[in-house]
Amino acid sequence: MTAEAAVRSRPLPRIPVGGLAVFLAAVVFLAGAIHICTILLVPSFARADGWSRLAAFAGADEFTQIPVRDPARANAAGLxxxxVNAACRLRLGAAPVGIAVEARERFWSLALYDRKGTIIxxxxxxxxxxxxxxxxVVSPAQNAALRLSPPANLEQTVVVESRADDLIAVLRLFAPxxxxxxxxxxxxxxxxxxxxxLEGAAPSGR
Structure with a gap:
């Protein structure tokens, strides 16, 4: 018998049926896990991307109008x-931030976003x-200091405590x-x- 004939007549190795089933099940499980993780992570990436687009327009210590359509820059999602929309960057590390709006006889709304894109x-x-x-808008430490020495007109002020020091305020005015x-x-x-x-208050840290 020649060497070529011997190779042809040699039986092929057999893969146990049980081992093949386990391998296929592992592949299917891994693919399903990756698919589920991708679906769960999409909202997080979308919210973070929304924050970055808002941050591109948010003014420092002022409300800056957000164009609904701006060919030069990516638009903020969901406008x-x-x-008419405007955004302002709030940094509570050094001091609280005061927000004042006066818009009678017009629907308006204000929302505070954290870095995850969540409305707090x-x-x-x-x-x-x-x-x-x-x-x-105050941090927990600033809120504690505020309660120790509240100003006279505090009852007319909406006090919002935030654990996050970096926020974006979005002001929306109905203008059809x-x-x-x-x-x-x-x-x-x-x-x-x-x-x-706050009078007599030290800057708050993270």
């Missing part, structure tokens, strides 16, 4: 063209007094027509988003 607080004109908002948008822009310009140091 309604019937609203929101309100609108229905919960404000006569369309006016006086808000103070071009003329309404022109009237809404001065309201955004006059709205305040400024550091409001």
């Amino acid at each position: 309604d063209p019937l609203f 607080f929101s309100l609108n004109d229905r919960t404000a007094i006569d369309g006016q908002l006086d808000m103070l 027509t071009p003329s309404a948008q022109e009237k809404a822009r001065p309201i955004l310009a006059e709205s305040e988003c400024l550091p409001a140091p």
Whole structure:
């Protein structure tokens, strides 16, 4: 018998049926786990991407209008063209931030976003007094100091405590027509988003 004939007549190795089934089951399980993880991670990536797009427009110590359509930069997700939108960056590491809005006879809303893209607080004109908002955003340490020595007008202020030191405030004014948008822009310009140091309080850290 030649060497070639011997190779041809040699029986092929057999893979145990049980081992093959275990291998296929492991492959299917791994593929399913990867698929599920991908689905679960998509919302997190989407929220984080929303934060980065908002941060590109958020002003420092002021509300900066967010264009609904801007060919030069990526638009912030979820903006309604019937609203005029503005964003302000809040950094609570050094001091609380005061937010003031006055927009009577017009629907408006304000939301605070953390770095995960999660809304930690929101309100609108229905919960404000006569369309006016006086808000103070504080860290836990700043809130404790505020309670020890509250200012005289604190009862009229909405105090929001945040564990995150880095936030973005998004202010939205309902403006369905071009003329309404022109009237809404001065309201955004006059709205305040400024550091409001507490008297005698030291800067808070993380």
